[in-house]
Each structure stands twice: as structure tokens, then as C-alpha cells.
Amino acid sequence: MKSIYISILVFVLLLSNQMSAIAQCAMCRAGIENNVSNGETTIGAGLNMGILYLLSMPYLLALVLGYLWYRNAKKRKGKFLFHGEKY
Known part of the structure; x- marks a missing residue:
């Protein structure tokens, strides 16, 4: 029950932070x-590159975390099968 309250609090804080952005x-x-x-067009190009950088970071983070989770789950599964335990 406590984790639900923490999740709701984090969601509300993230939502309120988004409005200022x-x-x-x-x-x-x-x-x-x-x-x-x-006549200065380089600043616009720099802003576009910054937007693309910020766009890619959540996907890159999800990809890295997914890979680490997969690798850890694969190690854990191999460990259980080696000792003869079934899951």
C-alpha cells in the first residue's frame, strides 16, 4: 500500500514539473x-540537436535497463537449472 502512495506522489511531482517545462x-x-x-541560423540547428538528444535519452535508458534485466534474468535462470531447482 505504501508503494502505491509513493508512486502516486512521484507521478504528481513529475506532472507538475512538466508544466513548467x-x-x-x-x-x-x-x-x-x-x-x-x-541571419544567425546556427542557434536553431543547435536547438534542434538538443531536442533530439533529450528525445533519445529515455529510450536509451530503457534499452540499457532492459538489457541488464534480461542478462540478470538469464543468469538467474541458468543458476537455478544448474542446481536442479525448477521455476
């Missing part, structure tokens, strides 16, 4: 439009 979009857009109108 969405508020920054207008500032970024205004800054990029200002720089593009002045």
Missing part, C-alpha cells in the same frame, strides 16, 4: 525567430 516553449521560439531574422 512547457512554459519555456514560447521563450525559445521567440529567441530563435529573433536570431533567424538577424
Whole structure:
């Protein structure tokens, strides 16, 4: 029961943090439009690379954790079969 309350608390905190991140979009857009109108296009490209970097990190983290879980489960399964235990 305690883990359910902790999960709900973490979810609410993450949700409230997301709202402040969405508020920054207008500032970024205004800054990029200002720089593009002045002829500087490198800042926009850098912002796009930053967005792609941030987009890839959760997937990379999930991939690494999934691999570690799979490797650990495979070791555990081999260990149980070696000793003659059935699961």
C-alpha cells in the first residue's frame, strides 16, 4: 500500500514539473525567430540537436535497463537449472 502512495506522489511531482517545462516553449521560439531574422541560423540547428538528444535519452535508458534485466534474468535462470531447482 505504501508503494502505491509513493508512486502516486512521484507521478504528481513529475506532472507538475512538466508544466513548467512547457512554459519555456514560447521563450525559445521567440529567441530563435529573433536570431533567424538577424541571419544567425546556427542557434536553431543547435536547438534542434538538443531536442533530439533529450528525445533519445529515455529510450536509451530503457534499452540499457532492459538489457541488464534480461542478462540478470538469464543468469538467474541458468543458476537455478544448474542446481536442479525448477521455476
